Amino acid sequence: TQLLEQSPQFLSIQEGENLTVYCNSSSVFSSLQWYRQEPGEGPVLLVTVVTGGEVKKLKRLTFQFGDARKDSSLHITAAQPGDTGLYLCAGARSGGSNYKLTFGKGTLLTVNP
Amino acid sequence: NAGVTQTPKFQVLKTGQSMTLQCAQDMNHEYMSWYRQDPGMGLRLIHYSVGAGITDQGEVPNGYNVSRSTTEDFPLRLLSAAPSQTSVYFCASSSPQAGVRNEQFFGPGTRLTVL
Numbered sequence: 333t334q335l336l337e338q339s340p341q342f343l344s345i346q347e348g349e350n351l352t353v354y355c356n357s358s359s360v361f362s363s364l365q366w367y368r369q370e371p372g373e374g375p376v377l378l379v380t381v382v383t384g385g386e387v388k389k390l391k392r393l394t395f396q397f398g399d400a401r402k403d404s405s406l407h408i409t410a411a412q413p414g415d416t417g418l419y420l421c422a423g424a425r426s427g428g429s430n431y432k433l434t435f436g437k438g439t440l441l442t443v444n445p
Numbered sequence: 446n447a448g449v450t451q452t453p454k455f456q457v458l459k460t461g462q463s464m465t466l467q468c469a470q471d472m473n474h475e476y477m478s479w480y481r482q483d484p485g486m487g488l489r490l491i492h493y494s495v496g497a498g499i500t501d502q503g504e505v506p507n508g509y510n511v512s513r514s515t516t517e518d519f520p521l522r523l524l525s526a527a528p529s530q531t532s533v534y535f536c537a538s539s540s541p542q543a544g545v546r547n548e549q550f551f552g553p554g555t556r557l558t559v560l
Contacts (some may be wrong), residue, residue: 341485363546374449374535374551375488382546420487424547433547435480437487 335359336423338436345411346444353406353439355421362424364397364404365433369418411443446471449552451536457558458526466521466555468536476539477519478503478549479511481532488535494519495541526559533557 337356345351355364363382367375379388381397381404388395392415394407408415421436452467470477478493490503494513508530510522519538523530533556537549 365546365548367549372554374537374553375549376551377548380546380548422488422549432490432493433549435488437485 335434336421336436338419338421338439340439341437342440342442344442344444347412348410349443351408351411351441353408353419353441354403355405355423355436356403357423358402359423359425360401362401364401365422365424366395366404366406367420367422369420369438370416375418375420408441411441413443413445416441416443448472449536449538449550451534451552451555453555454553455556457560458523459560460527462526463522463524464526466523466534466536466557468519468521468552469517470519470536470538470550470552471517472538472540472550473516474538474540474550475516476541476547477513478537478539479509479519479521480535480537481505482535482554483532491521491534523557526557528559531557531559 339354365380366378369375379395384399384401386397392409396405419439422433424433449470475496479491480488482488489505491509492511494500497513500511533554535554536552539547539549
């Protein structure tokens, strides 16, 4: 059972377009993280959202945590080729002494010049 | 700081061979984890540790062993490699002080092929 569903799985757009990636679950998470991964490298954390309804902005990237803390979205404005990569969401739930992460399968974004 | 380092970068094994994937971090993080990444499957947790001498199983632990003798190192051992273990392996660390955030710092990965 995949706890975190990401959509779309693949996205290919032209430079300058806007896009939104979704991360959905039927489970409640204590926090939700977004990572970006480039080919041949490990994922790098972009942002963590903790509070239901929270919105965070990182330059052209806007992250939102759903009110019920079950879903999140990532919106990119005026995408650039440098935004190309695999975007992963990860939800944290309490697991005893630490918070265990569950990762979505990822959205592979290609921004064409 | 080097962050999280992993060796080797690439490895080819024959079925039945054993090997150890090395992972080290210099951020004094108590939490360390091993993930595998397969096409279309995302990242799946193999084993994790909340401190030296303490390890526990993740989602896909079968065929892998771990130990944590120091805060810095968290090696992953494959006792008898199988083709199903062909994957990219990532080590990650985090600090308990991050609490609910549990933000992970990943290494560059080891690409393993089992023939």
